[in-house]
Amino acid sequence: MNYSKEVLKHFSKPHNYGKIDNYDGLGRVGNMACGDEMFVYIKVKDNIIKDIKFETFGCVAAIATSSVLTDLAKKKTIEDALKITRQDVVDALETLPPIKIHCSVLAIDALSEAVYNYYTKNKLPISKELEEKHNQIIKRESCHL
């Protein structure tokens, strides 16, 4: 597999990995059988993602995309964090092998699920868009999007 320097940098020294014990939101996507599973934990204050951590089972790309996603989302308002695209994640890593693009999608989904979980727990209004995305994610059956 031909990975960029930036991917390998994030993989060998991932940023923000681990658990947040008293998290405000947790997003869990993927599964072990598929070969990649991501947990994203967020801590929210005044609508800002104050802290974000991840735990990932998966390949080099899965770990690197998780790491870079947490960098991109940290200190952003929830609305801005939800605007992060697959392309933003890929660009921050210079490039990703085409076969590994699904890892960047998984990372974004994990963040969106963490926000969904935070909104649900706090009985906050959920936009139609986020609700639809949540339904899509939980219904997904195929491994590689």
Place this chain on the structure above:
Amino acid sequence: MIYFDYAATTPVDKRVIKSMIPFLNEKFGNPSSMHSFSSDTKKALEKSRSIIAKAIKANPEEIVFTSSATESNNMALKGIAFAKKSGHILVSSIEHDCVLNAAKWLGKNGFEVEFLPVDKYGIVDPKEVEKRIKKNTILVSVMHVNNEVGTIQPIEAIGKICKKNNIYFHSDAAQSFSKTPINITNIDLLTISSQKIYGPKGAAALFIKDGVKIEPLLHGGGQERGLRSSTENVPAIVGFAKATEIAISTMDKEQERLTKLRDKIIEKLTKEVPNCYLNGHKTKRISNNINVRFSHIEGEAILFMLNSYGIAVSTASACSSPKLEPSHVLSAMGLKQEEAHGSIRISLGRMTKESEVNYLLKVLPEVVKKLRDISPHK
């Protein structure tokens, strides 16, 4: 960098390189020419054939040189199929892709192809072969040693069954040739390769027992008794023969040395790393293969992290494959996808030193721990 991927390919032995150089320089003649330039190459070609034949106790006329184990395996399967014109072919489900895909291609082109199951260790039960033999079975192909998990197949017993039923038996011995003895008594076709035994790439052979009727895949000037047209790759073939001589003369000692190192690695990893398991059989296993799996982490990640510590291994994890599919070998052995994901292969060779093994045993548990720290499952 420390190399633990000898099952993928090997570096060329210096003595082998030395033996090849004259045939890249002054002894360049085409063995089929009539003039003096060809006499040295013709002689070298036939001498190489004798050396390789002797290594498996065959006759020189039973050795056909090819360019790769892939070509030899394709020749065995398609050559027999084309000679027989129709029929049923039995192939193990853990063969190398070149056998599997050649068989699948024959399946799409009028032949009846069936895949033999393996047990949880990746071993074909000869009884399963016997059970599946039909009136129109023309060929059985079961590899001698599996390339991923190193299991040694009961090819003598399978060969006997084939002989009794008057069916050709082919075995791919790319991973075993010159590493463990091969008894060809009941084998009709055997694939062997140079690049796995410290010889150059571009040379391999197919043993075809006297009397076996086979069609060539390459038509042309009629080299190799008309079975494989092409100007012979004399430098590579000379190197292949030299590599064979060296490997056969040191086989017993080398096997003993590598078995000790292999068992040390297996013992230490499976005992000291939590949730680490051996894939394949503990003793019915080639001396240089270790294949282990670690729960809750993924093989490609293990491979890259080891690489950053200067250690080269391989993995057949789905995430590392071009189609994101799990290893067909581990799946055939009944491993669940999540188990197959965390598997790596460590293969030893002639240059492997005990100090390298010790470094691996120090680094690998650290890498596993680091990746488990990142994983949501511990």
